[in-house]
Amino acid sequence: MPKKAEEPEERVLLGRFGSHLKIGIVGMPNVGKSTLFNLLCKLSVPAENFPFCTIEPNNARVSVPDERFNWLVDTYKPKSSVPAVLDVVDIAGLVRGAAQGEGLGNAFLANISAVDGIFHVCRAFADPDVTHVEDRIDPVEDLKIIFAELRAKDIERVNTHMEAAKKLRNQPKEQKEQLEMCGKFKEALEEGIDIRFGKWNNKEVDLLNTLQLLTAKPSVYLVNLSEKDYIRKKSKWLPKIFEWVKENGGEPIIPICVSFEAKLHEMPDDEADKYCKEVGATSVLPKIITTGFKAIQLIYFFTAGPDEVKCWQIRKGSKAPQAAGTIHTDFERGFICAEVMKYTELKELGSESAVKAAGKYKQQGKNYVVEDGDVIYFKFNVTSKGK
Known part of the structure; x- marks a missing residue:
């Protein structure tokens, strides 16, 4: 009975329960998707930190900005440091009728099926040199088209499964x-x-x-504004988009100006800082990365020492043995306990020895649910028989 009572807490999240999850950039053609993707590529993590992970041209692996990680690196001064990462996929533009094969149709929808969350890029800028596939600018209508196509494909997937289920005549229940x-x-x-x-x-x-249905995937809405609207923080489309999103789940919305971001990336750092101060606007790329990471229910814990400071990403709700398994499967199989420090307490007290002296260094068992930012040392033992 106690085990059954715990089940609902463990099964609250939709999607793949893993640590190598991806988020796709989705939208209609000519809304700024690929430019945004190229900007994120410039923030990619050096490949040498992630062996055996060849990324295709339409995939970027970007580091998740975190002051906690920076502080741990400054404090421990390790030989190596590895940040958390977000895998971002550039997905071709969707058009009306994609579920019936229009445009890139099924390839587009298959690409969405392969990711775990979606960045919806909405075009809220006018530019006569950049055509819109619907020959008008209306980001709310664009969103309605996209979600109608995703639901149509999901209905098709459910129908296929129902046809398969009808063949289970020898398993009536x-x-x-x-x-x-x-x-x-x-x-x-x-x-x-x-x-x-x-x-x-x-x-x-x-x-x-x-089934991995498309509308099961969490979304973050990126509203691509003109530079003028972005700097003045005002657009006639923002209230309409906020209202539509509020009525349809209330997921995160981030106003962005892709052309502004591109301009900043072409400038030297000092020049970019000066320009941001002059116009009163800053880059939101770090916010986009951290919001996307959280949207697909990822968190991470730290291991920290003189050899290495590393972020280990896990799905929210993971217990200590599962977290240990991200380091090595033996850690999970032979799990004994997790010795946990809270980052806030470590920073406040200044050192591991001070945390121990204050009685804040805790031993946690197999039912401990790891929290974002925990600093953990695992104890494990694997016998020759593979305990």
Whole structure:
């Protein structure tokens, strides 16, 4: 009974339960997706920190900015340091009718299926030299088209699974459950409700995580403004976008000006700083990265010492043995305990010995849920029989 009571807490998240998750840049053609992606590529982590991870041309691995990580590096002065990373995928523009194969159609939707979250780039700037596929500027209508296409593809995926379930004649109980669950998913989608906003029980979540539906993926909205609107922090489209997003789940919105960001990247650092002060605006690329990282339910803990300071990313809700397994599978198999310091206490007290002296250095067992920013040392033992 106690184990069953804990299950709902462990099954609250949709999506792949892993640490190597990706977020895709999505939007209609000519909204600024690829330029944004190229800017993020300039923030890519040096490849030597991540062996055996060849990234394709349309993928960028960018470091997650974090003052905590910087402080640990300054404090321990390690031989090497490895930040947390966000994998970003540039996905080709979507057009009306993509679910029926229009434009790049199925390839586009397959690319979204392969990521775990979405940056929706909305065009809220006018430029006669940059055409819009719908021959007008209306970011809210663009969002409606995109989500209608995603829901249409999800309905198609659910229908396919229902057809497969109908063949389970020799498993009547399993067949009935599968058809009932798919019926609920389809009804929600046909009513215009994205899967991630539905209320699902544990069995339904298990099936959804198998189906990997497109509208189950969390979203962050990036509103691409003109430089004038971005600097003055005002646009006729922002209130409309905020209202639409509020009515459709209330996920994060970040105003951005891709041309402004590109201008900053072409300047030397001191010149860019001076320009930002003059116009009263700054880059939001760091905010986009950290928001995207959180959106796909990733957190990280630190290991810190004179040899290395490293961020180890895990899915939110992971317990100590799972976290240990990200370092090495033996750590999880032979888990004994996790010795945990809270970053805030370590910074306040100044050193590991001071944390111990203050009684703040805690030993945690296998049921400890790791928190973002924990500084952890794991104890483990694996016998020759593979305990």
